[in-house]
Amino acid sequence: MKIGVFICHCGENIGRTVDCPRVSKACAWLPGVEVSVDYKYMCSDPGQNMIKKEIIDKKLDAIVVGSCSPHMHEKTFRKAAVAAGINPFLVEITNLREHCSWVHDDIEAATEKAIELVRMSVEKVKRNQPLTTIEVPVTKRTLVIGGGIAGIQAALDVANAGYEVVLVEKEPSIGGHMSQLSETFPTLDCSQCILTPRMVEVYQHPKIKLMTYSEVEKVEGFIGNFTVTIRKKARHINEDKCTGCGECITKCPIKKKAYNSFEENLAYRPAVYVPFPQAVPNIPVIDKEVCTYYKNGKCSMCVKVCGREAIDFGQEDKIVSEEVGAIIMATGYKLYNIDKKPDDSIYKGYGEYGYGKYKDVIDGLQFERIASASGPTEGEFKRPSDGKEPKKIVFIQCVGSRDESKGFSYCSKICCMYTAKHAMLYKHKVHDGEAYVFYMDIRSGGKMYDEFVRRAIEEDGVKYIRGRVSKITEENGKYIVKGEDTLAGMPITIDADMVVLATAMIAQPDASVLAQTVGIPYDKHGFFNEAHPKLRPIESTTGGVFLAGACQSPKDIPESVAMASAAAAKAMVLFGSDKLEREPVVAKVNAELCAGCFLCKKVCPYGAVEVRELITRDGVVIREIAYVNEGLCQGCGTCTASCPSKSVELAGFNNEEIFAQIAAL
Amino acid sequence: MSSHNHNHVHTIADDIKDKTFQDVSLCYQCGKCSAGCPIRYYMDIAPNKVVRLIQLGFYEEALKSTTPWLCAGCMTCSSRCPQEFDLAKFMDAVRETALEKGVEIKNKDIIKFHEAFLNQIKHFGRAYEVGLVAEYKLKTMHLFDDVDSSPGMLLKGKLKVLPHNIKDKESVRKIFKKTAKK
């Protein structure tokens, strides 16, 4: 076997600490090495051309490149090798930068080490097998989990490109939190006015299969080939027959037993309901918990008034299965609740703000509903406790955010902006009202964002007080807010009519369960993890699953929309061809040696090991053995390390190759 | 306040860190402590400002302030601080450091009270209230405060005229000796 060694100086990066010409000369003497050269920038065009020339001229079988980390240029050098006619997996990269020159000072010692490292790679490459990329088929359909603005945007982008989308939303209607908002910053657009056209577009789109009031129960398969099990919860309304006329809702006698979660519990809803008038789809749901029929069978008012016989009390949940090639997570967020949950060590609640016992101490979404023209007060500012117009409102930022003791260490990003917005909306409607904002910092880093906050202060007369609030107590219907202005160095006490808390943006309570169902990692707060925080913020570490919106980290609407379109683009990259290429660095089980202990199956983090029967040609079953699904295997090597009989080997890093490297030391 | 700097000089901030096991850099000056402090109105410098002075290295101003001496040790600040900075313990450390460094303290009455209190413990093992009050009055010359309540208290048996001695007074005196400042 003829091997070529190419040592790169990487400019000063390697050359400063490792004497590259000397390494190259020493390696020329290694057994099997036909040619050994060094060059300043091996990854450059002249460098690559040098490699190609040497391969062709000297008829090399394999090459070793001493350079930076394989993460950087393995692909580059493999391409060069292919161009010159050798298999890309007969290329070994020796890391002389991160593993050598960047971590040592002593030139002599570093150079000796470099020679050792290259010797190891030469011994390995002698045992390398030529490998071919694995091809898997692709189902050109996308699953989008979550029907908020991010999910809607992603679904539309994929569908408009001509691919089918399955959009699953757990609430009865799509729209998410954006549909609850009154107006959006920094333009003060009416939120539903800009959102509902998109919602209708989703509903009417021929390529989008919309499943509301549904949840994903199981995800099997791998990138390009997922099988998803979805539970369509029973609405007890026949969707095909219902026209959305709303008669059942109007006539339902149970009017005050259940709170409307869309209205953030500021209003009631009947037992049969749609969450809001512009709901998509406009098909109601019967709440079994409060409906009289399910208690004693005595009421069927809705059946009586329904002209289409659409009520179906006995309807069951339906389980459906969908085949998709890509999954986009768009499950959004929830707001931190300041109530105390007795057995919860994470959500401690805020006792100094009343643990939620004060009716007029509300959070941001409740304020949105009060401000909204379609809300429980029809857009008029009325206190939840007595319906009076508040003349003094105090807004408190960072409740639960940047707070290690009772909340979360992170900043929720959007609160500075929406608090300014809230204060402005209030001042626009109540001209003689006073608005105070207690803040620690103002984080307004978007386009026209800082100008928006200045507008609140300079044009609308909102008073900003730099400091936190220590305690809120109630005295005769007024809320005594005790805070401090650290800029003036003075305590500030305000007797407010209403207090709005900008509570932390947290992950959905079942986010971790869903993440485990789909098979993606999540952080300690429940936010889904991106593959790389800087350069790969849209992909999760699991192939084929992409992230969009606040489920990955707190963010505002433009960022969520941008991320959703990016996720859609990523999904469509998979659909660009009929087959997906995968790196052949996967594990393979030697069927003869495998005893069927399945330790590998237990340790595999990707669920890539299957149980197969080992059968003779006559169909007699000898025993069960392990089999690695090439599509799922990520080549981590955990199974290889765990196998007691060494029956599993990793292609490209098999035992022979690794032991040769060690022996060469 | 880097502690891996080879040329590091031991500062007052380090003194305080040694006593409290927490670094003042934890405090991000949100002011919640000052907002909830019941004694705030009587203090010359807000509690969070005392921390700020130590953070910036203005040690003398911090140590001379009346604020730590007026601190009642109610722990409202410590229990509400979002960074879990124990401000009450920090104030204790500032008081102790001010005494160690011999800084001129304005709250002379309060110092004398503490001296009188600790003297009682040193000699009798327990706080002997008549002795404490007597010593405090002599030190401060506020001879006629509490005069209205004292006869009543004596009659009710609430003020023991003679101190109660513990048996092993020596062990308590030893504690004082071993922890005395050099």
Place this chain on the structure above:
Amino acid sequence: MEAILKVGYFPGCSQTGTAREYDISLRKVIEKLGASFDEVKDWSCCGATSAHVTNHKLASALAMRNVMLAEQQGIEDMVAPCAACYNRLVSSQYELKKHPEVKLEVESILETKFQKDVKVMNLIELFTKIGTEKISENRKHELKDLKVACYYGCLLVRPAEITKFDDAEQPTSMEKLVELTGAKTVDWNSKVECCGAAHSIARRDIVVELSKKIIDDAKRHGANLMVVACPMCHTNLDMRQTIMKRVYPEYKEFPVLYLTELLGLALGMDEKELGIDLHTVKFNYNELAAEKAAV
């Protein structure tokens, strides 16, 4: 013959002095409930008030001396009726656990080695240990004319991760005990506000303002009695009302009882046996009930 539950007892300096009635009523009440005290022999000052503000090593050593004595006496859990003593004894043990180098230093000062923790209870935890059903079983009078503001003060509930007792902002454990006597409780805003603490001697003006604020809040919420579980708080809230009257001529007196005195009344004892007549502000249940009826 019912078994007597024995509990360790760390009185603290004020129990023999200004808080004499606290000690009297406490001992009488636990006797009626079938428990007895094993007082820490030759206990000394716990180091509250002045030690921790001037010398943190002295403060640790003074507190741990008593823990050492209790451990040597075989006491596993003990009650410290003064909230400051309770807080010092619990905090010092917590500090020694968290910082082993401090533990070594204190052991060297006291010339001992700490083997076991001593669980220190505050007054309210004591009754939970004895068993609240015993209060209901032995109740002789229903104190239904009382509307009580339960005052916890600072050191029973803070710092929350050290005392691990009730909620630091909206506690309710004292209310539960008070309601066993038949009295009603009020929800009010100053349960855990500071009374001024040890400024009682050197800065009485602060104490007068802070304590008056608390009493005013209790009155505003419809209470006719305040109940406390700390002798420092009681001094400030009761004895200092003399000065409040002087500074604020229109100020009206407001009775403040120890929790043990209230329980004692419910268990059938009278004001004199419980030492309630030692208070500055007079309290007599029958008179208060008569007043209420007259209104």
